[in-house]
Amino acid sequence: MSNQKISKLKKQSGLKELWRRFKKNPSAMAGLVFVFILLICVVLGDVIAPYTNAITQNIKIRLQYPSIRHFFGTDDFGRDVFTRVVHGARASLTLGVVTTIIALAIGGTLGAVAGYFSRRVDDTIMRLMDVITSIPSLLLSLAIVSALGAGIRNLLIAITISRVPAFVRIVRSAVLTIVDQEFIEAAKAGGTSDTRIIARHVIPNAVGPIIVQATMSVSQLILQAAGLSFLGMGVQPPRPEWGAMLNEAREFMRVAPHLMVFPGMAIVLSALSFNLVGDGLRDALDPKLKS
Amino acid sequence: MSDTLLRVEDLRIIYKTDMETVYAVNGISFSLCRGKTLGLVGETGAGKTTTALSLLRLLPDRIGIITSGSITFDGQNLLTLPIAEMRQIRGKRISMIFQDPMTSLNPVLTVGDQIAEALILHSHTRKKDAHIGQKVDEVLSMVGIPPSRKNEYPHQFSGGMKQRVVIAIALACEPDLLIADEPTTALDVTIQAQVLKMMRDLKERLETSLLLITHDLGVVAQTCDDVAVMYAGEIIEYGTTVDIFKSEDHHPYTVGLFGSIPNIRSESARLSPISGLMPDPTKLPEGCNFSPRCPRCMDICLTEPPGEHAMGTHRIRCHLYTERRG
Secondary structure (H helix, E strand, C coil): CCHHHHHHHHCCCHHHHHHHHHHCCHHHHHHHHHHHHHHHHHHHHHHHCCHHHHHCCCHHHCCCCCCCCCCCCECCCCCEHHHHHHHHHHHHHHHHHHHHHHHHHHHHHHHHHHHHCCHHHHHHHHHHHHHHHHCCHHHHHHHHHHHHCCCHHHHHHHHHHHHHHHHHHHHHHHHHHHHCCHHHHHHHHCCCCHHHHHHHHHHHHHHHHHHHHHHHHHHHHHHHHHHHHHCCCCCCCCCCCHHHHHHHHHHHCCCCCHHHHHHHHHHHHHHHHHHHHHHHHHHHHHHHHHC | CCCEEEEEEEEEEEEECCCCEEEEEEEEEEEEECCCEEEEECCCCCCHHHHHHHHCCCCCCCCEEEEEEEEEECCEEHHHCCHHHHHHHECCCEEEECCCHHHHCCCCCCHHHHHHHHHHHCCCCCCCCHHHHHHHHHHHHHCCCCHHHHHCCHHHCCHHHHHHHHHHHHHCCCCCEEEEECCCCCCCHHHHHHHHHHHHHHHHHHCCEEEEEECCHHHHHHHCCEEEEEECCEEEEEEEHHHHHHCCCCCHHHHHHHHHCCCCCCCCCCCCCCCCCCCCCCCCCCCCCCHHHCCCCCHHHHHCCCCEEEECCEEEECHHHCCCCC
16 A cells, blocks of 8 residues: 555544544534524524514513414513524523633633743732632622623623633643643744744643533523523613513413423523533543543 | 864753752763764763753753853853843754653644744744745655655654654754754664664764763664763763773773673573662762762762863763873
8 A cells, every 4th residue: 555545544634533423422413403503593583583573562462372373472562482582592692602702712811821831920810710700600790780781791791701710720721731741842942932832832732621611601601691681680671582581471470481481491402502512522522632 | 173063061950949959960061063973871860851951941940040051052152142042043053852752742733734833933934935835845755754644643653753753843944953862762672773773864964963862872882973971960971982882991880881781692580780779869979979889989989079080082080090190
């Protein structure tokens, strides 16, 4: 066999390998399917269910049980619950994903710096993170939103801050194990600057645990956003948001339980599916990490 | 001499922690001429790696301290250079390869990328130009790896090939001096022979000087022009390879080293190591460092550290040779 042929056989794209391993996991695939459904809701929401149905009030048909015309029934103002759930996905998902990305960027950088540089830098950063962690995240978010006022932008800031320490911790611990390896010393011996070492050598090796933490974080953030909206500190009416819908449904628990069931299930399934995807990714990445 | 590429004089290095001070290197001097190979031999803990790291100023921050001495490379004092200039030298004029090829390569970058990085760092434009790709191919062929494999990852190569990649990265910018810290210790004997031969050929082609750190005297015999034997942070014997292998006079430690090597021709039930252990580097003995283990120890060895006695190119740091001065 010629050298060329052997090398072609050996060559397997990292991503393809990852997908192959991921596919083998049934619960992870189930999670992925639901995430995909959520994505469709976000992107094609208007096509599935026009937004006007979500906010047009029609007192005459209020509090109706699920029917052919209204899949999930109607709420107290006669608005179609199905449409509201579909459009609520946009708020929850955007909040979850956007805040995760920002928290990851900030937390990742801080974690890499903490793990790579001196003890003093490390201690300073970690003690700062301890301060944030010591305050329960919901209370912290509440405090920030109360101070800054309700609305999506402030909700974003509040949740992002409460998420940063987790990323710092994960990235820092990954970096600490990487920095001990000989190729980092070899890079220094080759004349590479510290910034370049962190960017080109350290962080790409830490990507595994970061991805897993990121997906877990999205699900936690969905829950947190729902919680805050439930308390009235998030998205403002008439914009649909699952947590806010849960809050409105409390009054009608006995009369129209379906108002609670559908948004509640949406929250649970979304959080669960992101968690499953995260688990699946972790398992798919592990054997590669070991080598 | 303009021929001398590297001159180290009376180098002393300590590792200072809150609890204790480790006297790692205690006054060594050696020089290396262009195109020559110097072998640095010694047991684990003798101070060889510390010496090598100090040449590139890679000792751990604040803990590894060069307390005295000088390191002159091509006329420049390396110890007084600002770090930014030191980074220019690392990888471009002095390269280093480490012991374990398994962990010397970044697992998430292709080998081609890693070689290219070395080239890009030290090129004028610091960007990936067209000629960099070409140079990567050249360098890979030079170490005997088909250039078509440049997009593969380190885990797809065997140990010997990984070490070749490491050597390729080190030689990519054609440095004047290559420091090899036990480059073949982690490899099996047949691969070791291949890698050593390759290093010899490359050395001749590129006229690179080589500082080879090893504890294998066989490797020394095959590759080195000069040899320095280190013990407890000192060079106790120094000379050409002929001096070390053929001369009648030796430091008792060197005698012990040669004696420890099992003889392939004779049969023996036991190995004959040197008795005792290397002294605790935080509490070095008074007098000669080797005195506790030396079979020819005299009274003076216990109280006075021996000076170096030169006999032509051969230098021995031992009281036994005080009478005969060359």
